[in-house]
Amino acid sequence: MITVVGTGTGAQLPEDVAAGAALVVGGRRHLDAVRLPAGAEPIVLGPLAPALDTIAGYVAEELPVLVLASGDPGFFGIVRALAERFGPERLAVRPGVSSVATAFARLGLPWDDALVVSAHGRDLRTAVHVCRAHPKVAVLTGPGAGPAELGAALAGRDRMLVVATALGDPERERVERVTPAQAAARDWGTAVSVVLCLAEPSAPGPPRTVAGVPAGPARWALAEAEFAHRDSMITKFEVRALALARLGPRLGDLVWDVGAGSGSVAVECARLGAAVVAVEKAADGVDRIRENARAHGVEVEVLHGTAPDALAALADDPDAVFIGGGGRELPAVIRACALRARRSVVVAMAALDRVPAARAALTDAGFGCEGVLLQSSRLAPLPGEVTRLAATNPVFLLWGVRTPVPIEGVDQ
Numbered sequence: 001m002i003t004v005v006g007t008g009t010g011a012q013l014p015e016d017v018a019a020g021a022a023l024v025v026g027g028r029r030h031l032d033a034v035r036l037p038a039g040a041e042p043i044v045l046g047p048l049a050p051a052l053d054t055i056a057g058y059v060a061e062e063l064p065v066l067v068l069a070s071g072d073p074g075f076f077g078i079v080r081a082l083a084e085r086f087g088p089e090r091l092a093v094r095p096g097v098s099s100v101a102t103a104f105a106r107l108g109l110p111w112d113d114a115l116v117v118s119a120h121g122r123d124l125r126t127a128v129h130v131c132r133a134h135p136k137v138a139v140l141t142g143p144g145a146g147p148a149e150l151g152a153a154l155a156g157r158d159r160m161l162v163v164a165t166a167l168g169d170p171e172r173e174r175v176e177r178v179t180p181a182q183a184a185a186r187d188w189g190t191a192v193s194v195v196l197c198l199a200e201p202s203a204p205g206p207p208r209t210v211a212g213v214p215a216g217p218a219r220w221a222l223a224e225a226e227f228a229h230r231d232s233m234i235t236k237f238e239v240r241a242l243a244l245a246r247l248g249p250r251l252g253d254l255v256w257d258v259g260a261g262s263g264s265v266a267v268e269c270a271r272l273g274a275a276v277v278a279v280e281k282a283a284d285g286v287d288r289i290r291e292n293a294r295a296h297g298v299e300v301e302v303l304h305g306t307a308p309d310a311l312a313a314l315a316d317d318p319d320a321v322f323i324g325g326g327g328r329e330l331p332a333v334i335r336a337c338a339l340r341a342r343r344s345v346v347v348a349m350a351a352l353d354r355v356p357a358a359r360a361a362l363t364d365a366g367f368g369c370e371g372v373l374l375q376s377s378r379l380a381p382l383p384g385e386v387t388r389l390a391a392t393n394p395v396f397l398l399w400g401v402r403t404p405v406p407i408e409g410v411d412q
Contacts, residue, residue, distance in 0.1 A: 001091075002092070024066045099193040113208050128154065137197040138197075148183060150197070151185075158199060224237060228292055239395050255274045256278075256321045256322070258321060261289075261325070262288055267298055323347045325349070330349065338365030344367075369398060369400045
């Protein structure tokens with residue numbers, strides 16, 4: 001049997017917790033805090049694979065193993081690796097209080113509506129985009145992905161970072177509220193427990209039924225009437241439905257809406273969980289996008305400028321890009337977006353003459369390209385309680401998906 005004991009944040013382990021164990025695995029501070037039985041082998045937890053191999057030898061001989069961990073070992077902790085290797089039936093888990101729960105407790109805030117994302121040993125970009133899109137996020141940090149790096153990535157945005165260090169340690173604990181820029185300018189050391197990223201003001205939200213990731217919208221491809229727009233200059237819902245399907249916006253993604261107009265595509269991507277930047281050249285369009293984002297309760301970053309030149313101001317590469325309009329500059333805009341898009345580019349256009357150049361711009365950038373002509377007719381009332389079909393303007397929708405680069409010796 002493998003007994004896994006979480007210390008909780010700052011909780012003291014009983015000195016005799018290791019009694020009867022033949023193998024004790026844990027961090028140096030955990031091992032120093034307990035009395036090891038005579039003959040027990042201690043292992044300071046570093047790289048996980050060698051420790052699991054050693055545990056496997058003791059399990060094979062049916063010798064008792066104790067694993068010491070911080071906080072709740074079932075929450076982004078070692079329980080997952082142990083259960084995958086040895087099976088959950090071999091585990092006896094005694095959880096402690098996680099650093100996330102403790103950090104929110106220090107602020108007097110509930111966290112059933114918070115998103116928790118791990119940047120420990122992972123690419124920081126997912127955590128950054130979750131923080132950009134959502135108002136209450138806890139980030140589990142690691143080397144190269146700490147408060148300074150997170151702050152640098154979020155600099156200039158309306159967020160407060162709460163850096164919780166050495167939680168539970170009566171002498172070293174600190175809970176500090178800083179701006180992203182202030183976080184980026186400091187060396188935080190190695191004792192950071194967790195970083196909370198909060199939109200101001202921080203206040204309890206409405207009661208939740210489902211914790212964590214918010215439920216997706218009940219509807220998408222919303223009617224044009226649900227957005228402020230000028231002279232029907234808006235991506236129609238039939239086009240938007242297919243565009244969203246090809247963009248695939250999701251939690252942790254970054255999406256650009258270039259030539260955003262009313263921002264209907266940007267808002268819909270944000271409603272589906274993505275961080276979104278809308279690029280719009282018209283000043284009144286910028287205001288309209290912000291108005292639509294507020295009306296739908298989402299965050300959309302708006303860049304006032306003309307593509308492709310304006311795109312140079314965007315530091316983070318997008319996962320997906322939607323391009324609406326573009327005029328004669330459309331091929332150049334597509335090329336600029338395709339150079340940076342990680343996954344897909346979707347282009348909507350009304351002019352037949354622009355399709356060949358748009359398609360070439362995608363394929364020349366290494367994207368596989370498909371497309372359709374969308375032409376719909378909507379039910380419309382006529383006098384005398386009869387109905388006709390009212391045709392909408394046809395729109396070409398092209399989408400390119402980045403083609404994986406073949407790796408020599410690897411079957412695709």
